[in-house]
Amino acid sequence: MNESEIEENVKRYWGNIPKIEDSLEAEIKYLEGLKVAVRGNTVRKYDDEIIGKYMSFYHHEEIRETPKFMDFIYSTRLYEDISPRTSSQYKESLEILIKYWNDKNDLSILDLGCGVGKITIGLALLLDNIKYIYAVDRSIPAIDVFKENKAKLNYTNYRTTQDKVKILNKDYTSLEFLKKAKQHIKNRLNTVLMLFPQYNEMEILKLMKTYKAEGIISVNSELIISTAQKLGNLTAEQISGSFQLEIQEYVSNQGYSYDMIDYKAVNKSVLMVGRIM
Known part of the structure; x- marks a missing residue:
């Protein structure tokens, strides 16, 4: 495409x-x-x-x-229905991800904090190169709606998501999840997706190290994260540049690197999607 x-x-x-x-x-x-x-x-x-x-x-x-x-x-x-601004940020995140992954081969994704699965399902339907997505969320209501959303798809789209998407109702920071993941995820995943994570960078990197040590993700897996900040008096370019320097300094001290995939002004905020390797 x-x-x-x-x-x-x-x-x-x-x-x-x-x-x-x-x-x-x-x-x-x-x-x-x-x-x-x-x-x-x-x-x-x-x-x-x-x-x-x-x-x-x-x-x-x-x-x-x-x-x-x-x-x-x-x-x-x-x-x-709440906050069209937030909905716009998620829509733009999906678009950025598809553009970034469009020419990749054999993607296997661990989607942490998948919510009701709107982005997860969109990725599965719009990218042919995705082998499978393990979608994880601790919220029972979210997982219930996720399953309802899958069930509402037409037959062809339902079969596509059924083959590609596996849903886990777990807290992905818990030992219980680690045991479940080691039991059910037979192949090492090459990508971790965290859209607007509720945890800070230190906690996220600890998760990455644990997942690698447990063999849930491969040593070379990339972590895709997104964040949004209000524009205020600064431009989207200024905010994204400042964020890039700030997070790069932090992750480099932990033995990682950070690259901005793309950023975009969305209403009165700037959406930033980047990868940690």
Whole structure:
């Protein structure tokens, strides 16, 4: 696929992302106005209790990728509609990954923190060179929705994802996961994917070293991570350059190297996708 074909395929797969002002007030107004059909009647998609709890997370500054918050948005399906900015960042991440991996051979991916699998399924459907993806998440609601999303695919796409994607409901930092991975992952994986990880670089590199020592990933596996920062008064180029220097200095002290794969301004933030080797 050339770049324009990739962009069109990702756009078609992802669907429309609503344009909403990046503020809590605008987001709540949008959520309150969403309607769904239930037994022939049109009702609000989210009731006051759900919206009130979401606002509580927001006001207590818990609106991050914490287990409690993520379980809430998955179990209520709020993840489908909140923060178009975040949805745009994930869509652009998928596009960057497909462009980067488009000409690679025999990819075997460990997707840590896969959520509901929108990116995982997109990779499986849009890249023929993926042998398999082990998708891992600790959230039971997320894994339940992931399985539902797979089941909704047409027959051909379902067979593709069924052959390529294996789902594990585990905390990937736990000893239990290590035992499960050693038991079920027969071949060494060559790529680890962590999109917007909730752990810092030190914890992530410790995981990499443990996975390599246990034979879950190969010695030469690359780790793909993404992050996003608000633009503020700086340009996307300035922020990405500063981040590149900062993370490169840290990972080099741990015996790794970091390369920026691509960065892109998304609304009022800059999305950065890079690899650690």
